[in-house]
Amino acid sequence: MTRRYAERAAGPSGPATTARHVSGAQLARLLTDVPAERPYYAALARAVRGLVLDGRLSPRVRLPAERDLATALGVSRTTVTAAYDALRAEGFLESRQGAGSWTVLPAGGLPPPGTPLIGSFGAAHAWPQPDAIDLGCAAPGAPAVFGAAVTAAVAELPRYVAGPGYEVAGLMPLRETIAEYYADRGLPTRPDQIVVTSGAQQGLALLLQTLVEAGDAVLVERPTYPHALDAIRRRGARLVPVGVNEGWDVELIASSLRQAAVRLAYTIPDFQNPTGRLMGDAERTALVAAARRADTFLVTDETFSEVALDGRPHTQGILPLAAYDSGGRVISIGSAAKLMWGGLRIGWVRTTVPLARKLVLARASVDIASPVLDQLIVRELLLHADEVRAERARDLGERRDALAGALAELMPDWEFTLPAGGMSLWVRLPAPIATSLAEAAARQGVRIVPGPAFGVDGVLEDYVRLPYVLPPAVLREAVERLAVAYRAVEAAPPPRPLPAYV
Structure with missing residues (x-):
């Protein structure tokens, strides 16, 4: 059996579809921000769930044995067992005797891979409003030269x-x-x-x-x-x-x-x-x-x-x-x-x-x-690259700061790190509502791309990408509309599961 296909031969389901795993030491390093609250097992479960939701821990990655993670974290095995149990109850962990435990996404809890989003990424979109603002494309116009x-x-x-x-x-x-x-x-x-x-x-x-x-x-x-x-x-x-x-x-x-x-x-x-x-x-x-x-x-x-x-x-x-x-x-x-x-x-x-x-x-x-x-x-x-670089740095720097300032003022609970380059902010939302926010934003005449478009397995629902290639005044208007869309999503009732029919 060749190296290339060896990891696929174990079976059609569970962790056998991939040989990937994390050791106790590796997972402990990722879990450096576990809140020091009680009960600790609940905080540990939430931290692992967060790693899955923001993409740092992939679905179908085998987690370390309970004893190994307990040793790496310096806690009791009972604490890790309770955290794993909580993750299984929430649908973020599956286990099979003899095969271990591996990460999954809850059934029906997040959009599956390939779910159509608002429009086509980077493509033109037919807007009902004549004054629509497109924040789906991170590309500027041509330089002065x-x-x-x-x-x-x-x-x-x-x-x-x-x-x-x-x-x-x-x-x-x-x-x-x-x-x-x-x-x-x-x-x-x-x-x-x-x-x-x-x-x-x-x-x-x-x-x-x-x-x-x-x-x-x-x-x-x-x-x-x-x-x-x-x-x-x-x-x-x-x-x-x-x-x-x-x-x-x-x-x-x-x-x-x-x-x-x-x-x-x-x-x-x-x-x-x-x-x-x-x-x-x-x-x-x-x-x-x-x-x-x-x-x-x-x-x-x-x-x-x-x-x-x-x-x-x-x-x-x-x-x-x-x-x-x-x-x-x-x-x-x-x-x-x-x-x-x-x-x-x-x-x-x-x-x-x-x-x-x-x-x-x-x-x-x-x-x-x-x-x-x-x-x-x-x-x-x-x-003339030096001239073009200087123009880009001047214009994009001004627009980056304008977008960041508007977000800080109007959406203070949205988190982002100011980048030293590139053309967009990667913004973390307070809740996994990116796709709903994109739909609400479209009704306000603003196109944004939700986080799952940038991943492969339905996670990143608490992120959106916001380019800063448009003029500062337009970016300010876009953020004001996003604030309206965000309030509408916050006020919306949670979705109710559909009844099953046989």
Whole structure:
């Protein structure tokens, strides 16, 4: 039996669908915030339930034996037994004699994976109100230098019209500029390591097509970019989520890589979408080392890497993830969408030369090549990247602070951490009502995306993502409408279970 499929052979139900588990020491480290209240078992049960609901502890992860957790926490086994009993009664734990206990979601208590939400993530939505505000899309308009870049690119275009216009790997001048861009960030790169794609999403799709087979395990962060989840599902891979709401726990990630025999891991270490977190230097070193030990490819999505509001990461001693790798295991995906403009649909992959050649062959069956003019525009914009970065930092910083200020004033019980980069706040609600809030907000003319869209198993119902790409006055108006929607959800009676019919 191959390593890749060994963990699936145990059986069709219970924890046998995954070999993942947490040790007593690992769970105790996650439970550092257990309230010192009595009875302690009830506080412990609530803390474990919170880990499941916010995504730090995945469903169908086997918990440590009661004795092991009791030893790690320094409490009696009776206390842990009572906490496990309470979790079983609430529907967050299942057990089977001889197999242990594993986390689950209560039947009917949370929306199942794939439940349709308000509209399509990142897509246009038909609003009944003419003054609707769309907070579903974290993408700004083009920068001020865009017009000059287009003019320069059009002037350059005649040099290319005599040829066929198909450059499967991308125009060489653009690849050279992207290579220089990586060198500027502390990662020496050659042009033949770059493959230009039609956006970062195509880059991920080509990597999945080349490196992943149906049934392979792919590790993803929870929360993460929803369209990446869609691409992985379409490939037929098995999703292995790890929670990052509180940052990256590399020890737990390393454990998941080993236990699930992960083939590829998709991570967003630079101003993570949607949390806005920035992975530190020590965590990057440890993550790459863990991937090497587990024989796992690391795909790092750098879409937001240059959207820094308080200083670029490499100026703080934090290099691109691939700079911590010496074996070609880390593959970088970049994009012009966030720093430049999403309408250009130009991205790229930085990898080893042999894998770059494989991607070129795979790409030929998809769309052959990216538009020449768009590539020339992106090159011109990259040549003016310092100017664009400064504009983004100024505008987005002002808008971030405006959104945060309005939330603090009008919704003081909503929690968030002010990010140092990226384009959105990841806001925790006082209760798991994100989907209901999104529906109520739509009636007020505001589109938001609830937390479950960013996960794989129906959790994150107490989170919403709120981008700050719109002008401050519009963001203020959006928060005022959200306050109305929130009060309506708070005042609504709890849903009543439907009667069963036979």
